[in-house]
Amino acid sequence: MKVKQNHTAADPARIQQILETVMDPEVPVLSVMDLGIVRQILLPEDGGVEVIITPTYTGCPAMDVISMSIKVALLQQGYSPVKITTVLSPAWTTDWITVKGKQQLKAYGIAPPLPSHSVCTPALFQQEEAIQCPQCNSYNTVMISRFGSTACKALYRCNNCQEPFDYFKCH
Numbered sequence: 001m002k003v004k005q006n007h008t009a010a011d012p013a014r015i016q017q018i019l020e021t022v023m024d025p026e027v028p029v030l031s032v033m034d035l036g037i038v039r040q041i042l043l044p045e046d047g048g049v050e051v052i053i054t055p056t057y058t059g060c061p062a063m064d065v066i067s068m069s070i071k072v073a074l075l076q077q078g079y080s081p082v083k084i085t086t087v088l089s090p091a092w093t094t095d096w097i098t099v100k101g102k103q104q105l106k107a108y109g110i111a112p113p114l115p116s117h118s119v120c121t122p123a124l125f126q127q128e129e130a131i132q133c134p135q136c137n138s139y140n141t142v143m144i145s146r147f148g149s150t151a152c153k154a155l156y157r158c159n160n161c162q163e164p165f166d167y168f169k170c171h
Contacts, residue, residue, distance in 0.1 A: 010043040015074065019051070022073050025065045026150050027168075029104040032066060036096025039087060048081035049074055054092045056152055094170045106134045111156065111167040131167050133158035143167075 019038055024030045032038050035056070042050040051070055055063045067084040074082045094113035097105075102112035111134050130139045138160040148155040148166040157164045 015041050022069045026062050029108040030101050034098045034101030049079045050083040052085050056092050109134050113168045113170045135163045136161040
């Protein structure tokens with residue numbers, strides 16, 4: 001790892017640009033910014049940077065890699081010291097994924113999450129959501145398993161094109 005020797009002035013816009021290049025290791029088309037896990041960028045008086053992140057779910061195995069990737073990316077651009085702080089509240093929700101991120105998920109072959117319901121009723125829990133196939137755009141799909149390639153995804157199959165695909169579950 002090559003670290004710049006000069007100290008870079010703390011510029012929140014530049015820091016955000018750098019974080020746009022840090023990709024989620026489980027879904028490498030999503031930056032940590034598009035995923036919505038970066039909650040805040042702080043500029044402490046010591047001249048460093050503190051990045052506040054929220055995991056997609058408690059115990060997400062990718063968070064250690066993401067934290068280290070953020071730290072390395074900022075150090076390589078001359079920011080020092082770098083502190084990564086994880087907060088669990090408020091809990092992350094798929095509503096925090098950017099529009100660009102949802103488009104990138106679909107282009108990658110993963111059905112993006114549907115908007116969360118603002119009011120939950122028992123009837124909603126009984127219904128299966130109509131998930132659009134990211135390959136052919138059909139809604140004629142069926143859930144194969146509540147868990148896909150990772151715990152935050154479900155496995156679906158399109159009845160039209162017969163392709164299996166992951167769906168990034170709402171939560």
